[in-house]
Amino acid sequence: MQYTLKKSLGQHFLIDKTVCEKIRAVLLEQPIEQLVEVGPGAGALTEFIYNIPTHSYKAIELDTEKVNYLLHAYPDLAGKLINEDFLETAIPFEGSFVLVGNFPYNISTQIVFRVLDWKTQVPMMVGMFQKEVAERIAAKPHSKAYGILSVLAQAFYEVTYLFDVPPSAFNPPPKVDSGVILFKRKAIFPAMASEKSFYHIVKMAFGQRRKMLRNPLKPYFTAAQLEDPIFTKRAENLTFEDYAALTFKMHNP
Numbered sequence: 001m002q003y004t005l006k007k008s009l010g011q012h013f014l015i016d017k018t019v020c021e022k023i024r025a026v027l028l029e030q031p032i033e034q035l036v037e038v039g040p041g042a043g044a045l046t047e048f049i050y051n052i053p054t055h056s057y058k059a060i061e062l063d064t065e066k067v068n069y070l071l072h073a074y075p076d077l078a079g080k081l082i083n084e085d086f087l088e089t090a091i092p093f094e095g096s097f098v099l100v101g102n103f104p105y106n107i108s109t110q111i112v113f114r115v116l117d118w119k120t121q122v123p124m125m126v127g128m129f130q131k132e133v134a135e136r137i138a139a140k141p142h143s144k145a146y147g148i149l150s151v152l153a154q155a156f157y158e159v160t161y162l163f164d165v166p167p168s169a170f171n172p173p174p175k176v177d178s179g180v181i182l183f184k185r186k187a188i189f190p191a192m193a194s195e196k197s198f199y200h201i202v203k204m205a206f207g208q209r210r211k212m213l214r215n216p217l218k219p220y221f222t223a224a225q226l227e228d229p230i231f232t233k234r235a236e237n238l239t240f241e242d243y244a245a246l247t248f249k250m251h252n253p
Helices: 019-026 063-071 107-117 129-138 146-155 194-207 242-244
Strands: 034-038 054-062 098-102 124-130 157-165 179-187
Touching: 019 098, 019 124, 019 157, 054 157, 098 242, 107 124, 107 146, 124 129, 124 157, 129 157, 129 194, 146 157, 146 194, 146 242, 157 194, 194 242
Parallel strands: 034 054, 034 098, 098 124
Antiparallel strands: 124 179, 157 179
16 A cells, blocks of 8 residues: 655655664653654654553544555554544543654644643653754753743753754655654643743743843833843843743733
């Protein structure tokens, strides 16, 4: 049974088995009860992970042709494939589950926000992203790569950049390098007035990242508050703890 590549879905199929083995090894470092693979495509990674010791495995794949191919190639996957858009599907399990995938580049940042929405149920994620995006998510303060994704992800997860993946590991080869990162949920989240205000202040701050914070954040603080030296810094100079602390002082969040 053959399948076709769909550029509209950002499909670049993994063909390097060494990469698949490395991702499998990361997953095996701790027991997993329930595992969800995002975008299995033609099943290169699926072959290595669908039968690791878990209570349950599911995969979410938008492309119906690939779902049919996977069922043909791996009959054991019957009843375990969800033929839906990951960004619109219902949460796949009750209780905790680990997320893994070679994420489509065109929705990779949206996948991170989905994981953050589901963070109470997702203690760990192993994901492959375009290298630039992976580096942004893992970036530390005071760097050009540090931004909204860095702050929001690192507030709730320990983020580790694991390894690079070259274009030759895929068919067709993308024009950019890729990178695999690991999310491990923190035992304690930073104190904040609300997640809504935290997300809002981070997005507003980085909306004018080259200016001192007193400019983008002016609507949310009094003139007296804006005299605090922290507002002379730029967005990239604050840690997630700094942003979380500021939410308690905001008005009109």
